[in-house]
Amino acid sequence: MASWEDGVRRVVPYTPGEQPKDLHIVKLNTNENPYPPSPGVLAALSGVTEDSLRRYPDPAAAVLTKTLADAYHVSPDQVFVGVGSDDVLAMSFLTFFNSGKPILFPDITYSFYEVWADLFRIPYQKQKLNADFEIVRNDYLKENGGIIFPNPNAPTGVLMEKGAVRDILRANPGSVVIVDEAYIDFAPEGSSALSLLPEFENLLVVQTFSKSRSMAGMRIGFAIGSEKLIHYLNDCKYSFNSYTMNQAALAAGKAAAEDSGWYRETVRKVIATRERSKKELSALGFSFANSQTNFLFVRHEKAKARDLFQALRRAGIIVRYFDSPRIDDYLRITIGTDEQMDILFDFLKSNL
Numbered sequence: 001m002a003s004w005e006d007g008v009r010r011v012v013p014y015t016p017g018e019q020p021k022d023l024h025i026v027k028l029n030t031n032e033n034p035y036p037p038s039p040g041v042l043a044a045l046s047g048v049t050e051d052s053l054r055r056y057p058d059p060a061a062a063v064l065t066k067t068l069a070d071a072y073h074v075s076p077d078q079v080f081v082g083v084g085s086d087d088v089l090a091m092s093f094l095t096f097f098n099s100g101k102p103i104l105f106p107d108i109t110y111s112f113y114e115v116w117a118d119l120f121r122i123p124y125q126k127q128k129l130n131a132d133f134e135i136v137r138n139d140y141l142k143e144n145g146g147i148i149f150p151n152p153n154a155p156t157g158v159l160m161e162k163g164a165v166r167d168i169l170r171a172n173p174g175s176v177v178i179v180d181e182a183y184i185d186f187a188p189e190g191s192s193a194l195s196l197l198p199e200f201e202n203l204l205v206v207q208t209f210s211k212s213r214s215m216a217g218m219r220i221g222f223a224i225g226s227e228k229l230i231h232y233l234n235d236c237k238y239s240f241n242s243y244t245m246n247q248a249a250l251a252a253g254k255a256a257a258e259d260s261g262w263y264r265e266t267v268r269k270v271i272a273t274r275e276r277s278k279k280e281l282s283a284l285g286f287s288f289a290n291s292q293t294n295f296l297f298v299r300h301e302k303a304k305a306r307d308l309f310q311a312l313r314r315a316g317i318i319v320r321y322f323d324s325p326r327i328d329d330y331l332r333i334t335i336g337t338d339e340q341m342d343i344l345f346d347f348l349k350s351n352l
């Protein structure tokens with residue numbers, strides 16, 4: 001006898017990081033920025049009017065789109081905004097990865113890629129990182145139905161040189177290549193694939209307001225690509241009206257996009273703390289790949305990651321532990337303020 005459950009789409013869901021209510025917890029588990037967003041953001045939110053809430057938002061998000069286009073020196077027709085870059089990425093999978101050929105993405109990488117591929121029934125082949133946790137350029141030169149990788153990669157933090165990104169694009173004129181730059185603002189200037197856009201119609205660069213702009217709670221992400229790619233993305237998006245950004249996020253996003261100086265300053269502080277943290281953690285016996293992000297992916301010879309994660313948790317410090325093969329020896333530690341990192345280092349000094 002058939003069951004209604006036969007028709008259910010079943011996936012192994014993404015496991016989100018914990019979001020505890022207690023603000024005293026030293027929260028180093030979901031790569032949020034420890035500094036506040038631009039003061040213009042709160043001002044813009046308090047300026048949201050009753051009328052703007054009563055009405056539906058502009059589905060084209062024309063004002064935010066134009067502000068971002070100006071900030072990144074592209075045409076508004078090259079910008080697509082969404083409810084966090086997760087939304088932009090999911091919509092991009094749905095729009096661009098339909099050839100039936102396997103898409104390629106790294107193993108280890110952002111675990112949502114596999115979830116979306118399963119959800120949308122997109123075949124995929126995972127490409128192993130090398131021993132230094134680098135994405136191997138040559139693994140992305142074979143025939144495929146699309147390519148996606150984060151740059152810098154997550155949760156490893158390792159950056160791929162722009163020359164290698166260009167090689168991958170040159171070898172793949174027949175598929176869409178998505179570079180997920182959630183953490184690019186923490187990498188050396190000039191690392192972004194945005195500068196390759198004039199050369200490649202099939203390149204989509206995805207970024208977010210969640211990390212460098214300190215606005216994870218607002219859910220704003222965006223893609224920049226050729227006018228053709230953005231046109232196709234919009235057609236798909238308009239078929240899912242629920243993906244339209246809300247009025248408050250549109251206002252907040254505009255204010256943040258207009259104040260680049262603010263986020264660059266918080267990024268500078270996070271990078272300084274990251275480099276200091278590398279030294280502290282090395283001295284404590286941790287090893288890690290060379291992160292160019294706002295987190296470190298670390299391993300300790302003597303302490304088991306799971307035990308350390310639990311001991312830290314009991315001490316009110318939350319880091320990220322991935323209970324899955326190949327990465328369960330590691331902890332991912334978000335870079336917090338210097339004070340937060342000192343609490344972590346003090347704990348480690350007396351407990352390792």
Ligand code: PMP
Binds near residue numbers: 087150219
């Ligand atoms: N890409 C990568 C590589 C990430 O780590 C994250 C954050 N978890 C995202 C995309 C999504 O970020 P958001 O939806 O907050 O923009």
